[in-house]
Amino acid sequence: MRLPGSRRGRRLFAGSVLVAFGAVSAVVQFVDQMFPALLSRPGLVTAGSVALCLAWGLARARPQVAVRQEFGRPGMTVVVEEGDLFDQPGHLVVGFTDTFDTLVDDGVVINDDSVQGQLLARRFDGDARRLDAELDAALAGVTAVARESARDKPRGKRDRYPIGTVAVLGSRPRLVFAVAYSRMGNDCVASSGVQDLWQGLDRLWDAVHRHAQLERVTMPLAGAGLARLHDLDEDSLLRLILLSFVVHSWERAVCRELRVVIRPGELGRIDLAEAGAFLASLASGARRHV
Known part of the structure; x- marks a missing residue:
């Protein structure tokens, strides 16, 4: 994974990851309450959530050219x-x-x-x-x-x-x-x-x-x-x-x-x-x- 090179890009990346983490956490909690069987493998869910948050942060921080x-x-x-x-x-x-x-x-x-x-x-x-x-x-x-x-x-x-x-x-x-x-x-x-x-x-x-x-x-x-x-x-x-x-x-x-x-x-x-x-x-x- 290559992080943005500028200070502004890194700040945007970090902020976007945190926002995405909050949104994903809320979704996971909702699914866990409504459909607990879907989250029977917490390790996989955590890894997928982290990957999704990082991908979202990189997409948001990608600099315009x-x-x-x-x-x-x-x-x-x-x-x-x-x-x-x-x-x-x-x-x-x-x-x-x-x-x-x-x-x-x-x-x-x-x-x-x-x-x-x-x-x-x-x-x-x-x-x-x-x-x-x-x-x-x-x-x-x-x-x-x-x-x-x-x-x-x-x-x-x-x-x-x-x-x-x-x-x-x-x-x-x-x-x-x-x-x-x-x-x-x-x-x-x-x-x-x-x-x-x-x-x-x-x-x-x-x-x-x-x-x-x-x-x-x-x-x-x-x-x-x-x-x-x-x-x-x-x-x-x-x-x-x-x-x-x-x-x-x-x-x-x-x-x-x-x-x-x-x-x-x-x-x-x-x-x-x-x-x-x-x-x-x-x-x-x-x-x-x-």
């Missing part, structure tokens, strides 16, 4: 699922810092296991020069708000762009929306806050509206990785992303389908049943809004 919500007005679909972000078709959202650093060679500036590090490896075949060239072209019309000195920031890039800046890379149907929602410290430690993330999402949906032509967009659980957004847990981050997307979609269409793809290691810290209920409430609110 996806939720899906259809919105009638505006016509769109939102999916939250476990998977590999870079196996998904369509456009991709990747979080960056305000310096749009890309250096992964020493593992100090950008961690090669991060979403951004995986972008370089899997969408740009490890070619940092090509990624930097596309970033430079996309940011050519954006004015940097500051420039760090080589003494203060010896590693990586030194131009700082406004939080919420979105660099659109590649070409349809596989654009990359590189959105800056965290700040890169001169010590190469990224940090972010709720306001930064909300502002980044706000500018992101505007960019998706302009460039994605309503096509499917996939994104990670923004803020859950090395951006170090400690103000919110994973459930709250997910709800923030979903709320931002739906509210913007009420104003004007962003895309027909948004997929938030959760890394397997993060799924145990997210209650997908609650996420599904939250999406359903947003869909109900969307109907009232329209």
Whole structure:
């Protein structure tokens, strides 16, 4: 028997087993009073009752791996699922810092296991020069708000762009929306806050509206990785992303389908049943809004 891996799953398993045990005990007592001959082998009855309770607990605690919500007005679909972000078709959202650093060679500036590090490896075949060239072209019309000195920031890039800046890379149907929602410290430690993330999402949906032509967009659980957004847990981050997307979609269409793809290691810290209920409430609110 394999127990649920997350703390929430283990609590649900234990609670479900206790509830099932109470129900089975009541049934056994009733049958014992009404039909005592049926319970002539108490050892077998006990073993069967325990097995039934454990099976019920496992069934109840089995984690969801996806939720899906259809919105009638505006016509769109939102999916939250476990998977590999870079196996998904369509456009991709990747979080960056305000310096749009890309250096992964020493593992100090950008961690090669991060979403951004995986972008370089899997969408740009490890070619940092090509990624930097596309970033430079996309940011050519954006004015940097500051420039760090080589003494203060010896590693990586030194131009700082406004939080919420979105660099659109590649070409349809596989654009990359590189959105800056965290700040890169001169010590190469990224940090972010709720306001930064909300502002980044706000500018992101505007960019998706302009460039994605309503096509499917996939994104990670923004803020859950090395951006170090400690103000919110994973459930709250997910709800923030979903709320931002739906509210913007009420104003004007962003895309027909948004997929938030959760890394397997993060799924145990997210209650997908609650996420599904939250999406359903947003869909109900969307109907009232329209």
